[in-house]
Amino acid sequence: MSLDFTEVAVSNVARHYGRRKALSQVSFACSAGEVVGLLGPNGAGKSTLLSILATLVEPSAGEVTYGGYRAAAAGAAVRARVGLLGHDLYLYPELSARENLAFFARLYGLPDVDARVQRGLEYANLVDRADDQVLGFSRGMRQRLALERALVHGPRLLLLDEPFTGLDQSSAAALVGRLRGLQDDGCLIIAATHDLDVAEGLLTRVLFLRQGRIVSAEEGGLGLRTRYQLAMRAS
Amino acid sequence: MRKYTHILLGAALLVFALAPVLIHRAPYESTMGLVQKIFYFHLPGALMMLFIALFAGVMSGIFLFTKKPWADHYALAAAEQVVLFGAMTLVTGPLWARKAWGVWWEWDARLTSSLLLWMIFIAYLLLRRFGGPGSDKLGAGMALFALANVPFIYVSVNYWRTLHPKTTVVPNLVPPMAGPMWWAFAGFVLMSLVLFALRVQQEEQRARVEALYLAANEG
Amino acid sequence: MTAFFRVAWLIFRKDLAVEARSWELVSTTVFFSVACLLVFSFALINEGQAVGDVAAGILWVAIAFSGTLALGRTFERERQTDTLRALMLAPADRPALYVGKxxxxxxLMLLTEVILVPLVALFFQAPIVDWPLHLAALLLAGTLGYAAVGTLFAAMLVRARSRDVMLPILLYPITVPVIIAGVRGTAALFQETPDAALAQFWLALLVFFDVVFVTLALWTFEPVMTE
Known part of the structure; x- marks a missing residue:
């Protein structure tokens, strides 16, 4: 079960649903310590790419390797090292914050469940609401809890789909701080986001996606917003 | 249309053209009268339905575990033929029942089993039609369950019926009747092969159009 | 192997905990099954007298219909915040997720039956206490067979379009043997001189069905669930 990797390589990955093409010929590689941003308009294929990286969706062509292992071959062992914060938050609204975290910690077969859950609640700043149903939480609180849910097993690869949605400025700043900490711990983070201003300082690298392709991946010195506009116009 | 499809089609037409002659020459069955001739249509149709249903189940299994597109094309084509031959069986069955038992529908074990199998494959086609993306895989799961279900349907319906026994008129198959029956069966097999060839070809072409469409979008 | 059952048990416990907060599934399923019972009673009871051995039939129709409702709602819950994907993402054996669900x-279905069966006894003077073990075994085996097929179909339909319509369309034709065996077996126990041997025959068929379809579902769950 124990498998680890420090880099993820995507080569020539394509995915289509019938005639609708979600991704085509996407290739890139990244390694631990990087925070890669996936930027692009709605329908650019960001979520599909994250689902493929999370091994939830199989690519129609091409492959993803996790430090040399293919998801199809390594299966559960790769899944044990991946955390995904999806667009839907993957939380049971009827359960409390604590129960949600504890359920997933146990599902992953982790030791010291209580300690982990407590730590997660502290990071999410939800200790005093820990035993309330998620049903009553605001979007921001859910978002913070969902992030800790995705991190409960200490994944190597963290995939984030619009992590800043519904966060106010201080929560967003806290999230940036949390992600920086993970980055320093050797986590490989790939985040799809619209929030250019917040992402600006955090991302070490940016991939611009448009209509399922990577249109630009250079690391120019210009500001993120300018580069985004250039990339979208160029294609 | 490929060459062998023409040959198959020609053979099928020849067999069908000769079938009425053979059926006409077969002995006249006294209790059932002319209606007995339905038998040359009914039994081969039912046999075809069963065999093709088994084939659809096997192809679906292959598709589910190997993801080979051709297996799905065969499974889909087979499911459509199950519905086709099932319709033949279920139209001719009641005609037989009317004469043999005096009612249009009799909960006869085999006829009821055929009806259920037919329903399962209609459900399969509905799923393929309305299930949206990914319904090929779901359909394959469904067809595999249908395959495993055939013996259960037969046993349960059979025992459900025989608890209230009823005399049935089953014609004993004298050799002069068996000949035309198998002749008609051969005709159905040929027709089925023609339909398979055409339908699978059509599915392959559809897949190619999809691929070309995707490739054209590439530029 | 222990990990397999640990995961299945964990998911089962989680479903119970969720249900204990809302009681939505239990209350709606029980109510619906009783409503079914009544509707069919009105259709099949003439001048206060049930037609033939109709009690067993009504019981199983109510079980099957309310079971469909429960299946649909259970997976709707896992779909709402896409938690089914989170389950699929866990490094657990995927068939264990199936067993848990x-x-x-x-x-849930057995709980409904605990209420449904006494009501059938009450409405139709069905002798449920004469052969309690036979009856319980028939109900358990039949429900397991129905739920085994239903859980797989409901799970795989989570991503499909028009899933609410598709579930009964796919489920009913496939589970006809369960219904026949359940109804005939129960009817054999409900008749004036109960026929335990006949009930046992149908029970054997149900057990055989359960073995085949649970195995098949475990075997196909992973391939039908991967996108």
């Missing part, structure tokens, strides 16, 4: 459905 199956246990939840089975529990």
């Amino acid at each position: 199956l246990l939840g459905i089975l529990f």
